[in-house]
Amino acid sequence: MERTGVVVIGAGQAGLSAAAGLRRGGLEPGPGFVVLDGEDGPGGAWRHRWPTLRMRTVNGIHDVAGVRSGFDDPGADPDLPARDAVPAYFGRIERELDLRVVRPVHVHKVSDTGGSPDADAGGPQAVGTGGSLTVDTDRGTWVADHLINATGTWTRPFVPAYPGLATFRGTSLHARGYPGPEAMAGRRVVVVGGGITAVQLLLEIAPYAAATTWVTRREPEWHSTPFGPEQGRAAVARVEERVRAGLPPRSVVGVTGLGLTPGVRAGIASGVLARRPMFTRVVPDGVEWSDGTREPADVLLWATGWRPALGHLAPLRLRGPGGGIVMGGPRDTGVVADPRVHLVGYGPSASTIGADRAGRAAARAVLERLPVAAGA
Numbered sequence: 005m006e007r008t009g010v011v012v013i014g015a016g017q018a019g020l021s022a023a024a025g026l027r028r029g030g031l032e033p034g035p036g037f038v039v040l041d042g043e044d045g046p047g048g049a050w051r052h053r054w055p056t057l058r059m060r061t062v063n064g065i066h067d068v069a070g071v072r073s074g075f076d077d078p079g080a081d082p083d084l085p086a087r088d089a090v091p092a093y094f095g096r097i098e099r100e101l102d103l104r105v106v107r108p109v110h111v112h113k114v115s116d117t118g119g120s121p122d123a124d125a126g127g128p129q130a131v132g133t134g135g136s137l138t139v140d141t142d143r144g145t146w147v148a149d150h151l152i153n154a155t156g157t158w159t160r161p162f163v164p165a166y167p168g169l170a171t172f173r174g175t176s177l178h179a180r181g182y183p184g185p186e187a188m189a190g191r192r193v194v195v196v197g198g199g200i201t202a203v204q205l206l207l208e209i210a211p212y213a214a215a216t217t218w219v220t221r222r223e224p225e226w227h228s229t230p231f232g233p234e235q236g237r238a239a240v241a242r243v244e245e246r247v248r249a250g251l252p253p254r255s256v257v258g259v260t261g262l263g264l265t266p267g268v269r270a271g272i273a274s275g276v277l278a279r280r281p282m283f284t285r286v287v288p289d290g291v292e293w294s295d296g297t298r299e300p301a302d303v304l305l306w307a308t309g310w311r312p313a314l315g316h317l318a319p320l321r322l323r324g325p326g327g328g329i330v331m332g333g334p335r336d337t338g339v340v341a342d343p344r345v346h347l348v349g350y351g352p353s354a355s356t357i358g359a360d361r362a363g364r365a366a367a368r369a370v371l372e373r374l375p376v377a378a379g380a
Contacts, residue, residue: 008038011139011148015041015105016048017068018349018359019154023103024069025367033104041107047091049158054182057086071097109143115319150370152346157310168286176304185212197307210276217299218279225261337366
């Protein structure tokens with residue numbers, strides 16, 4: 005069992021930003037804080053992006069922790085694979101800031117010790133009001149005064165339950181496991197989902213597939229104006245409203261709409277991005293709508309998003325009656341039910357728009373509450 009001031013779980017964008025803030029605030033890796041990451045190397049979920057995703061088409065990678073990425077530099081190569089370029093950048097952050105990430109570590113659960121972080125402070129305290137947190141992992145146990153959780157969503161892909169899905173004779177897979185367009189050659193592909201991922205996959209699959217069909221629950225919301233800081237702040241605010249109400253968050257990307265880039269306009273003109281409403285059920289050789297219309301399919305590709313990976317926090321009983329975790333504690337990254345816990349990369353910060361800001365805010369909030377000697 006190891007003692008530290010702060011445990012950061014996850015070394016993606018938000019986790020690195022938080023760790024950098026702690027480091028710059030005077031805490032030393034080890035006694036002051038520790039970063040636990042489940043991957044074999046730097047990069048977080050970016051290590052697993054589909055092989056054809058290039059830097060020219062990613063949804064914006066902002067500089068993390070004040071370390072220049074160089075992705076927007078005039079000489080930068082826009083055709084670099086994202087799953088190579090972003091992990092290399094994250095690895096540089098870890099080295100330059102000396103964050104000493106511990107990996108691979110898989111966290112099983114986080115629980116309350118039931119006691120004060122200071123043995124002389126006056127005995128046991130109620131769950132969620134003080135005391136230490138115990139982080140149990142496959143590499144041992146850490147005890148800390150505060151937790152910054154940055155586990156993201158990648159490990160929890162969401163596929164909605166649909167009647168007949170178990171009878172489908174073709175291939176059904178989530179976008180998380182998408183192997184690239186060559187695997188779709190000569191196949192009839194139904195892509196389900198109304199976000200950026202669905203659009204990107206459709207555009208690159210179409211030249212290879214025998215046929216593509218795009219299916220969404222709602223009509224796509226296209227926007228022709230550039231997506232700037234003002235639009236980003238508005239999108240984050242819409243997600244924050246749900247989080248503050250204790251409801252499960254929608255993704256930031258899910259409320260921003262879809263940009264009408266030249267490639268998207270060409271996809272609309274060609275019919276590749278001709279949206280159809282959601283089907284009623286899956287049949288063995290395709291999908292069927294309520295009026296009996298059928299579309300044959302060899303592949304069902306679910307670009308239906310992810311859910312927050314928070315199962316390890318269940319012992320802390322953070323969820324409210326609405327099914328979400330009410331935020332709005334210290335510096336807005338704190339959990340109202342337990343101010344020792346900060347969630348970054350959750351709700352409004354689950355995107356490149358807000359992750360870095362949230363990580364810095366969480367670090368500042370924790371530093372304000374830690375004993376002065378935490379990093380000594």
